[in-house]
Amino acid sequence: MVILCVAGIFFTGQSVRAQELTVGIPKEATITGQYFTLGDIASINGDDTERIDSLRQIRLGHTPQPGQSYVLAGDILMARVRAAHVDLTGITWQMPKQLKVTALAQSISGQQLVKQAKQYLKASATGEVMITSAGQPQDILVPPGEIVFNMALPYGIRYNAPTSISVGVQVAGRPFTTAILRFDIKKYQQVAIASRALNANEPITADNIIFERRDIGRLVPGYFTELDKILGLPVKRQLAPGIVITENMLGQTVLIRRGQPVTVTAKNGSIEVMVSGIALQDGSKGEFIRVKNINSQKVISGQVIDDTTVRANI
Incomplete structure (x- = not known):
């Protein structure tokens, strides 16, 4: 009977020791994701894998913005652990007085944003265009993961005013932020010009019109790029040489x-x-x-x- 009791005590002691866990939390930790758990920052050692999994899943707080940090006091950390209502018996804690949490980040340069936007604008515009960035956007920090850019032109392409382009940044399959960039876009076309002075009611002919390359964003609407559309039409008033021919200058045949x-x-x-x-x-x-x-x-x-x-x- 004595032998059985001693054996029971011995094996019970072994069972208790097998359930003991050690949780070590460092003074500083780097994290990612929307929030971080005990498993993200701590080393948890022991034989009870089920309890270890439960401890690892305890949520401790939201992750700061990429590249930024904040500090949590040790007693606050412990309070958040207890609030999870998991079994904390038999755990040895190695808890610092405070924990500095820093979010991992990768940088997207302003130059990279401009490059992506220019490529989209060149594909969207037609004809001969010159695209110039109206300012240099700042670099932005985003979480780790694959970066995808989504472009949009909320007001279309403008040739007589700055063009705004929306650059949506998606990281690891999730939208993260949107940058608004502005560009000056010039479009050049060959437009009809009076090659000499034209008298009122004189018809347009191939001899009194030439075509020159002009920035159409600076022109009054109604210019012409094809001779067939104005050939034979009379001018309403006297026109000086070099003037750009527009619709309101011409009458009907x-x-x-x-x-x-x-x-x-x-x-x-x-x-x-x-x-x-x-x-x-x-x-x-x-x-x-x-x-x-x-x-x-x-x-x-x-x-x-x-x-x-x-x-x-x-």
């Missing part, structure tokens, strides 16, 4: 001349009537001119449809 025979059409419901007439005015497409009906000798107003047709309003 005269399709019908005064005294020209025309067909006058009129429609009443499903019935369309056509009569012969004489134009009393010059007219371009879409303009309203006076026309005399040859049969009735009445003067009516009609809209120029083409070079032989006027549609009357009835």
Whole structure:
């Protein structure tokens, strides 16, 4: 009986010692992720793997911003451990008076951000462009992990004002931050220029127009890049040589001349009537001119449809 008791004491003692754990927490630790656990900062030794796993999962706090640090007092650490409601019996603690926690980080330079944005802008713009960064963005610190850039142009590309581009930074598959960069973008095109002085009502020809390379962001809207779109159109007023030709400087080609025979059409419901007439005015497409009906000798107003047709309003 005595032997059995002694043996029981001996083996019970062995069992208690087998359950003992040692937890060592350093004075400083580097971490990553959204929050850190006891397992992230401490060395936990012992034979009870189940208890060790439970201890390792105890959450101690949020991770600071990448590259930044904060300090936790030892008693606060211990209070957070106890708040986890895990079995803490038989644990030897090696606890410092305070723990400095620093978040791991990697740097993305402002130059790298500009490079990524420029590549996106070049792919988005068409034709000959010159892209210049409007300032140098600051370097940013992000957590460790694979970096992916997501670009967007919230207001599109502008050639007469700074263009804003949104650079979203994704780390390890998760959005981290967004940087807004601005660029000056110049686009160059060959535009129609008066090669000499043009008189009012003089038509555009291949001889009095040349094409020159210009920064279109500095031009008034309505410039032309193709001769076919303005060939034969009259200028409304006298133009100086070297001026950029725009829409508001040009009239329409005269399709019908005064005294020209025309067909006058009129429609009443499903019935369309056509009569012969004489134009009393010059007219371009879409303009309203006076026309005399040859049969009735009445003067009516009609809209120029083409070079032989006027549609009357009835």
